[in-house]
Amino acid sequence: MHIEHIALWTHDLERLKSFYETYFEAQASAKYVNAEKQFESYFLTLTSGARLELMQTPTVLPSPQGPTTGYAHLALSAGAVEQVDALTARLRRDGYQVISGPRRTGDGYYESVVLDPDGNQVEITV
Numbered sequence: 001m002h003i004e005h006i007a008l009w010t011h012d013l014e015r016l017k018s019f020y021e022t023y024f025e026a027q028a029s030a031k032y033v034n035a036e037k038q039f040e041s042y043f044l045t046l047t048s049g050a051r052l053e054l055m056q057t058p059t060v061l062p063s064p065q066g067p068t069t070g071y072a073h074l075a076l077s078a079g080a081v082e083q084v085d086a087l088t089a090r091l092r093r094d095g096y097q098v099i100s101g102p103r104r105t106g107d108g109y110y111e112s113v114v115l116d117p118d119g120n121q122v123e124i125t126v
Contacts, residue, residue, distance in 0.1 A: 038057055074122055111123050
């Protein structure tokens, strides 16, 4: 396992993208837009290979999806679709809440999202 990315909600997507590009040499992906959900995001890659996902939506999201600014989720890479499926099934059997997936997202990720014992979102991805 390794950290795939860390996601942050923001009220000003372009401002936050510019901050990480200017001061931390991050390289931004193309903007992802989901018009139906009014959701926009960028993935920013740092020189070490670590990534940040910056996300914006104009609406307040209901719990457990998190606030509209700050920490959103920790994404851990399991390495393969089959491993995402197996780990998600194991967590579900062990009584942990699976709040989505496994599924293919609109921006191409294969993932599931579970809550850790403190209610933090953990995205399990390939």
